[in-house]
Amino acid sequence: MKIEVKNLKKKFSEEFVLKDISLTIEKNKSTIILGQSGCGKSVLIKTIYKLFNFDSGSILYDGKSEVDIDKFSMLFQYGALFDSLKISENIAFTDFINNKTNFEKKVISLMNDVGLDKSIFNKFPSEISGGMKKRVALARALYKNPKVIFLDEPTTGLDPINSDKINELILKVITNRKITAVTITHDIKSAIKTGDHYYFIYKGIIQDMGDCKKILKTKNKVFKSFIKGADIKQ
Amino acid sequence: MKFIENIGLVFITSFSNLGKFILFIIFFFKYLFNPKFYFKNNILYFINILISSIPIIALTGIFSGMVLALQSYTGFSRFSAESAIPNIVVLTLTRELGPVLTGLMISARVGSSIAAEIATMRVTEQIDALKTLNANYYNYLVTPRVLSLTLALPIFVTLVDFIGVMGGYIVSVHRLGFNDNSYLLNTIDFLSLSDYLSGVFKAFVFGFIISIVSCYCGLFSEKGAFGVGSATTNAVVISSILILSSNYFLTELFF
Numbered sequence: 001m002k003i004e005v006k007n008l009k010k011k012f013s014e015e016f017v018l019k020d021i022s023l024t025i026e027k028n029k030s031t032i033i034l035g036q037s038g039c040g041k042s043v044l045i046k047t048i049y050k051l052f053n054f055d056s057g058s059i060l061y062d063g064k065s066e067v068d069i070d071k072f073s074m075l076f077q078y079g080a081l082f083d084s085l086k087i088s089e090n091i092a093f094t095d096f097i098n099n100k101t102n103f104e105k106k107v108i109s110l111m112n113d114v115g116l117d118k119s120i121f122n123k124f125p126s127e128i129s130g131g132m133k134k135r136v137a138l139a140r141a142l143y144k145n146p147k148v149i150f151l152d153e154p155t156t157g158l159d160p161i162n163s164d165k166i167n168e169l170i171l172k173v174i175t176n177r178k179i180t181a182v183t184i185t186h187d188i189k190s191a192i193k194t195g196d197h198y199y200f201i202y203k204g205i206i207q208d209m210g211d212c213k214k215i216l217k218t219k220n221k222v223f224k225s226f227i228k229g230a231d232i233k234q
Numbered sequence: 235m236k237f238i239e240n241i242g243l244v245f246i247t248s249f250s251n252l253g254k255f256i257l258f259i260i261f262f263f264k265y266l267f268n269p270k271f272y273f274k275n276n277i278l279y280f281i282n283i284l285i286s287s288i289p290i291i292a293l294t295g296i297f298s299g300m301v302l303a304l305q306s307y308t309g310f311s312r313f314s315a316e317s318a319i320p321n322i323v324v325l326t327l328t329r330e331l332g333p334v335l336t337g338l339m340i341s342a343r344v345g346s347s348i349a350a351e352i353a354t355m356r357v358t359e360q361i362d363a364l365k366t367l368n369a370n371y372y373n374y375l376v377t378p379r380v381l382s383l384t385l386a387l388p389i390f391v392t393l394v395d396f397i398g399v400m401g402g403y404i405v406s407v408h409r410l411g412f413n414d415n416s417y418l419l420n421t422i423d424f425l426s427l428s429d430y431l432s433g434v435f436k437a438f439v440f441g442f443i444i445s446i447v448s449c450y451c452g453l454f455s456e457k458g459a460f461g462v463g464s465a466t467t468n469a470v471v472i473s474s475i476l477i478l479s480s481n482y483f484l485t486e487l488f489f
Binding site for chain 2: 051069070072074080093094140
């Protein structure tokens with residue numbers, strides 16, 4: 001699915017979080033949204049997902065303003081797993097709440113795809129590690145066979161080794177399944193590794209965009225400062 | 235000028251919150267009568283509330299009945315009306331103390347836990363996750379809690395009434411020297427069905443108040459640990475105030 005965002009504005013109370021965002025998410029490509037914490041990245045993807053309304057602008061999904069959000073899936077920053085449910089019930093949540101019980105085979109297959117051992121099938125989220133939680137959340141996001149997957153800082157809170165493993169896993173999953181991916185991150189290494197195209201947001205405005213493989217050659221001063229990890233000054 | 239602005243802001247915020255709360259109740263009923271009913275979820279939640287609250291309810295009932303018998307004796311013995319103690323204990327418990335004390339205890343025990351649980355779900359993006367997984371949070375979170383608590387509170391009140399009367403009986407017979415048979419006969423003879431039903435009706439109303447307020451406070455909490463704390467405190471404080479104030483109007487209704 002191709003998603004086109006044009007002149008999007010979104011405010012909370014009286015403050016604009018997204019000031020004038022225009023971007024294109026290409027079908028079956030991996031788009032990376034980069035930016036500092038609090039710059040509006042999460043608000044942007046939740047607005048595209050239709051979890052938030054917007055104040056002005058437009059979002060077109062394959063050229064239409066309406067979309068069935070069942071085609072979307074999201075991996076939340078900290079997994080957002082349901083604490084009171086078992087891992088298997090979390091992954092197959094959409095079936096579980098509708099009292100369908102024959103999801104075991106599909107769950108085990110997905111757990112295998114994301115590198116989870118089936119011994120955690122009946123465990124609760126509090127009994128597994130942070131890296132495992134991300135994998136469970138990814139399996140849950142893939143359970144409904146989405147056309148577009150939104151990944152909100154998928155490597156946050158993970159050590160470098162686990163971050164690499166999650167990046168490789170995401171790359172494998174979106175390539176094999178031919179899914180359009182939109183990833184939020186402030187990790188340049190992850191962006192280069194998993195992305196095709198990037199957008200850099202600063203103070204609610206897109207400051208820079210381009211090919212992920214050429215991120216380090218950017219001419220944009222603000223983005224260069226961001227890459228260097230220095231304070232951003234305009 | 236700033237002072238007037240602040241007063242205006244307080245009024246606008248209060249009315250805005252009241253409007254949001256009324257809309258929340260309207261949406262609850264909309265989804266209740268147009269339901270995607272998660273039957274298993276509702277039953278499990280109901281059983282969980284029942285089992286987890288019975289000890290605290292039993293303690294509330296027995297001590298209330300015991301204290302009520304002792305205090306009634308202190309007053310009534312001054313004008314030789316000790317024989318009215320069984321009547322006063324059963325009447326006060328069924329019409330007043332049973333529903334109000336149960337409501338306040340359940341607000342602290344269950345209401346706070348509902349608010350904290352839902353607020354934590356909000357902070358950890360589980361509410362957003364529900365939306366992305368096509369689960370309506372009114373159906374999945376609000377309906378089971380409101381239905382369970384509204385139906386459970388009358389059961390709790392019946393228990394408190396019974397255990398409270400037994401508490402009064404124990405103190406009256408073993409501490410104050412009442413005849414056990416005549417105490418029980420007096421209690422049963424004096425109690426009318428309308429006394430009991432007025433308490434049960436109050437319990438329905440209090441159960442609804444506690445659950446709907448707690449769900450609202452949790453769902454619209456601010457972010458972070460502070461938000462969870464505030465949601466919990468607000469749920470208990472608002473529920474308790476609403477229980478005490480609505481109790482007057484309900485009492486007028488059955489007067």
